[in-house]
Amino acid sequence: MRIAVTAKGPGLDDQVDPRFGRCPFFVLINPDTMEIEAVENPNLTLGGGAGIQSAQLMAERDVTALLTGNCGPNAYQTLSAAGIDVIVGVSGRVRDAVAQYKTGSFPVTQGPNVASHFGVGAPATPESGMGRGMGRGMGGGGGMGRGMGRGMGMGRGMGTIDGPPTAASPPSRRDEVEMLKSEAQRLEAELKAITERIAHVADRAPASRLIAAVNSDRCTACGACIAACPTDAITVEEIAVISLERCTGCGECLAQCPQEALTLRRR
Numbered sequence: 672m673r674i675a676v677t678a679k680g681p682g683l684d685d686q687v688d689p690r691f692g693r694c695p696f697f698v699l700i701n702p703d704t705m706e707i708e709a710v711e712n713p714n715l716t717l718g719g720g721a722g723i724q725s726a727q728l729m730a731e732r733d734v735t736a737l738l739t740g741n742c743g744p745n746a747y748q749t750l751s752a753a754g755i756d757v758i759v760g761v762s763g764r765v766r767d768a769v770a771q772y773k774t775g776s777f778p779v780t781q782g783p784n785v786a787s788h789f790g791v792g793a794p795a796t797p798e799s800g801m802g803r804g805m806g807r808g809m810g811g812g813g814g815m816g817r818g819m820g821r822g823m824g825m826g827r828g829m830g831t832i833d834g835p836p837t838a839a840s841p842p843s844r845r846d847e848v849e850m851l852k853s854e855a856q857r858l859e860a861e862l863k864a865i866t867e868r869i870a871h872v873a874d875r876a877p878a879s880r881l882i883a884a885v886n887s888d889r890c891t892a893c894g895a896c897i898a899a900c901p902t903d904a905i906t907v908e909e910i911a912v913i914s915l916e917r918c919t920g921c922g923e924c925l926a927q928c929p930q931e932a933l934t935l936r937r938r
């Protein structure tokens with residue numbers, strides 16, 4: 672048996688992190704020997720799909736139970752498909768959470784307890800809050816004018832974290848350049864993490880325990896999932912078809928389906 676606890680640090684005395692997909696560490700523990708292995712979360716900076724990727728990581732590490740604060744629907748579905756018990760609402764020190772788990776007093780949750788993308792806007796530091804504010808603004812912009820305008824929202828985001836908002840005044844050109852540089856660095860780091868993740872997923876042996884499955888009643892053959900697949904495992908005929916050989920069970924396609932026709936199941 673191996674349990675995983677989402678944590679703010681790598682040790683038993685660190686606090687449980689309430690986020691599943693974006694916790695800094697997964698502390699993997701043998702509850703009998705209390706032997707631990709700390710795994711730094713490679714999905715921390717992912718723009719989307721961190722819950723599914725982290726769930727896949729748990730399956731790869733042969734975790735049998737996960738202790739965390741919150742778990743969204745995509746992550747829950749993937750964990751559930753991998754046969755991993757999910758226990759939510761856990762807080763305090765990792766050591767205490769494990770001790771309580773061993774008493775058998777934690778109920779296994781029967782579904783997600785938060786909506787999709789919960790925790791994406793919960794920055795751990797003022798700096799990360801600033802980055803996310805800008806990211807949304809620029810991403811939603813139809814052009815440079817709109818993107819820059821939304822960039823002003825960054826100031827509001829920081830105010831929420833550091834104290835009450837002050838009277839609005841537009842940033843100077845120099846401040847704006849600094850903000851944009853900082854945002855560019857953040858996006859660069861995020862792109863690097865995504866690129867590394869793609870390489871990792873693409874190289875993964877197709878002997879994963881999970882595979883994508885298509886609900887034929889829901890699939891409209893729209894093809895939106897094809898581009899999401901890093902291993903070219905999806906073709907569309909009358910409905911989407913998943914290649915048994917190519918699918919690594921990474922779950923990237925799930926979030927792209929407008930019909931919610933894709934799930935992960937055991938092979």
Ligand code: SF4
Nearest residue numbers: 900918919921922924
């Ligand atoms: S079909 Fe592609 S994107 Fe979907 S789970 Fe399989 S490998 Fe991942």
Ligand code: SF4
Nearest residue numbers: 890891893894896928
């Ligand atoms: S995105 Fe969904 S509906 Fe569209 S082809 Fe893929 S599985 Fe079918």
